[in-house]
């Protein structure tokens with residue numbers, strides 16, 4: 030027997046309970062800041078328990094005064110009854126107000142913190158989640174926690190005090206009545222246990238399904254053009270309906286059980302209250318209690334069943350909250366980026382901004398999480414005042430190399446180094462902090478919605494209109510912007526909406542130039558432009574005195590004539606191409 034108990038205790042400790050405890054501790058870290066408000070909330074709740082008990086006694090007295098014709102006490106008791114009822118109303122409104130305030134503040138706290146932590150999480154593990162899933166976790170799961178946070182200790186204390194005080198009153202007057210009033214308790218417990226075990230698995234299932242649905246919706250709305258062009262509207266509507274059907278089936282399974290249990294519980298509750306009522310009437314009939322005491326009994330039996338149900342319903346709510354906490358912990362548990370070198374890198378840059386920076390990669394090997402090996406013992410280097418081109422077939426690893434250079438991906442082997450030109454010993458350790466040394470023009474359209482000027486000021490908040498125009502001119506974007514009625518205050522839609530692909534590329538280049546960093550990375554940044562504009566932009570970029578190191582990826586041989594060095598990515602290596610090979614590519 031002892032072994033069996035030990036076995037179950039071990040399972041509880043190692044299993045869901047242990048998980049729930051650590052999730053509760055995690056939630057507590059967000060809530061503890063508001064301990065004073067929570068204490069006030071609990072205090073008001075306890076005062077409310079006291080005043081509603083007094084109201085029940087006053088109501089009992091009132092009935093006794095009326096039935097016993099004690100006219101002299103009537104007005105005083107009635108006035109007190111009204112006053113206490115009012116106090117109860119005010120207290121319950123106050124409780125609602127404080128609870129809403131605490132919930133909103135905890136909600137903001139959790140969401141802001143998780144938002145920041147998600148952004149700081151390393152890119153690769155984060156990329157394995159769909160953005161819809163991340164969004165659901167950030168919004169729904171965080172709200173679940175903040176809305177249910179008061180169900181923790183405060184409501185437990187308040188409901189328990191209500192339950193105990195009602196039980197004490199009834200026990201004082203009539204123990205048999207107390208026994209009857211809580212007769213439904215074992216049934217409630219058994220039922221809630223059944224409901225509970227179903228809930229645990231359903232909670233996870235429904236959260237996963239909601240996340241999938243959110244991802245689907247998000248992708249649909251951001252790809253409406255493609256869906257229309259491929260005539261996919263019926264397919265997408267059908268898919269949504271299927272998701273809804275799956276959700277409904279999941280809910281139905283759980284709701285069915287819930288309804289059966291709640292009908293059963295209502296019958297049990299009815300039987301309990303009728304028995305209480307019967308016993309009360311019998312006691313009045315035999316003269317053991319007054320009419321007033323019977324009213325008190327009935328109101329107390331209501332309180333007992335009500336608070337008991339509230340206490341029991343806290344368990345599923347606790348499970349819901351901890352499940353949500355678990356889903357957030359999954360995300361927050363992923364490795365985070367380290368920006369601790371930020372100030373050091375900043376000083377390094379200030380020291381060396383007049384000479385420019387060299388980038389060297391040695392012996393570098395990189396494979397994605399799924400085992401896809403992209404580089405093996407490869408070497409690469411770039412110096413100021415030169416354009417280094419990366420060429421190679423699609424899917425060979427050009428973008429991946431730029432991500433590695435940006436410290437977005439971490440190679441499994443090898444060494445990356447940034448040092449000052451001509452000062453080889455002045456270098457920085459490679460970490461996410463080195464990103465301040467880079468400007469990046471990503472592949473594809475990455476402008477944010479807002480005006481052109483807002484997009485430019487995202488990277489340099491203090492930029493004047495003249496500076497913005499200057500960068501737009503270097504990127505050959507001014508020629509179409511000056512024709513727009515609102516100039517640099519023209520609006521850009523989502524993902525560069527309202528502009529052609531080539532125009533959006535030029536805006537993206539201007540944004541990168543706005544940052545004026547010593548190393549500029551351009552990933553197919555000019556692929557949508559005509560050859561003439563492309564060359565003009567690259568020449569413009571390199572013609573100023575600023576010692577810029579420029580790395581571009583391209584499929585266009587025409588660009589290669591103005592590049593100082595060309596690397597071809599093949600066989601998981603970066604090969605430097607000789608003049609002849611470059612000529613061959615240009616003439617091919």
Ligand SMILES: Nc1ncnc2c1ncn2[C@@H]1O[C@H](COP(=O)(O)OP(=O)(O)OP(=O)(O)O)[C@@H](O)[C@H]1O
Nearest residue numbers: 156397399401403422423424425426427428429430
């Ligand atoms: N997140 C990822 N997880 C796993 N593999 C990836 C991931 N992103 C890219 N890859 C793989 O890495 C390889 C290199 O991709 P990359 O985007 O670097 O190619 P690329 O040379 O830039 O191609 P393109 O010229 O088409 O832009 C591809 O085979 C691709 O399948």
Ligand SMILES: [Mg+2]
Nearest residue numbers: 427428472552
């Ligand atoms: Mg690419």
